Structures are given as structure tokens and as C-alpha cells.
Amino acid sequence: MRKLSQNTATLVAKAVSSTIRADKASVAALDALIADGFDKPTDFVSPKSDGSTVSVEEFNALNGAIVLGFNADIQKLLEKPVKSLTDAQKTTRRYWQQQIGARRNDFKRQLTKRLDADNSDGAGARNRTVEQRIRDNLNDVIKVCQSAEEPTFDVTDMVNKVKAALAVLK
Numbered sequence: 001m002r003k004l005s006q007n008t009a010t011l012v013a014k015a016v017s018s019t020i021r022a023d024k025a026s027v028a029a030l031d032a033l034i035a036d037g038f039d040k041p042t043d044f045v046s047p048k049s050d051g052s053t054v055s056v057e058e059f060n061a062l063n064g065a066i067v068l069g070f071n072a073d074i075q076k077l078l079e080k081p082v083k084s085l086t087d088a089q090k091t092t093r094r095y096w097q098q099q100i101g102a103r104r105n106d107f108k109r110q111l112t113k114r115l116d117a118d119n120s121d122g123a124g125a126r127n128r129t130v131e132q133r134i135r136d137n138l139n140d141v142i143k144v145c146q147s148a149e150e151p152t153f154d155v156t157d158m159v160n161k162v163k164a165a166l167a168v169l170k
Helices: 006-035 056-067 072-079 087-118 130-147 155-169
Strands: none
Touching: 006 087, 056 072, 056 087, 072 087, 130 155
16 A cells, blocks of 8 residues: 655645745736726737737736736846757746746636636636637647747748638637
């Protein structure tokens, strides 16, 4: 029979405690974002994307607030011009740039869950209209195309065609 060591039990308890603190902090941050007017999931989408309801300034302010949660070394790295970085620093910088988007999407997902919970029918995210599902999927295609590192197709042509398909939905 297996037995947890005291060290393992302590580490598990610490991890659970940290998660609970993080969850409470996320709820408080989301409440504040909603109070400041960021009350639609589309407020967390880049203003360069179709369907976004946020200005460039608002989007940059949100990203800046996220960066403030990173340690000082990461903040400094993100401020440096890309051309001044070594290859290793560029890789690290790219990772943290992605983390900005990941954290922003965490808030978007939390808001979506909260709004879905408020729906009286209880159907949640699966109750989107056909048009919304198509729009979301086409926007995802654009994001994937734009982040493709070595595409085997013409990204610009693909994005333009997907945007044309989005225009049909309007």
C-alpha cells in the first residue's frame, strides 16, 4: 500500500492553497474588468480581428496590466527591441508574448462562463447560433494562419478568403 510522505502532503496542500488564492484573485480581477466596462467576451479580442469591441488603446492597456503580473526580468525583456535580443532571448520573449494572450483569453473564458451561467435556459456555450459558431471558427482559422511559422500555403490569400466568408455572415 502506498503512503504519502509528509513532504508530498505539504507540497500538495501548498499547491491547492495557491490555486484557491489564484482563483479568488481571478474572480476579483474579472469583477473589476466588468466594472470598468470590459463586459463582453469580444472586449478581449484583438482590435485587428473582426468582431472585436475594444479599441487599440484599451487592448494595449489590458495587455499592459497583464504584463505587470510578470516578474521584473520578464517585463524588461518584453520592453527591449526584438533586434537587440539573442536567439535564446527571442525564444523566451516569444513565449511570454504568448502568455499575454493566454492570460487575456483566461479572462475572456471566465467572462463567457459567467455570462453563460446567467442564461436562463442553462444551455451554456453550446447554445450559440449557427452564425456565431461559424464566425468563431472562421476567426480561429485567421488566428492559426497568422501564427503559422512555416505555412505551406499563401497565408495572405487564405486570410483574405476567410475574411470574405466572414463578410457573408454580416
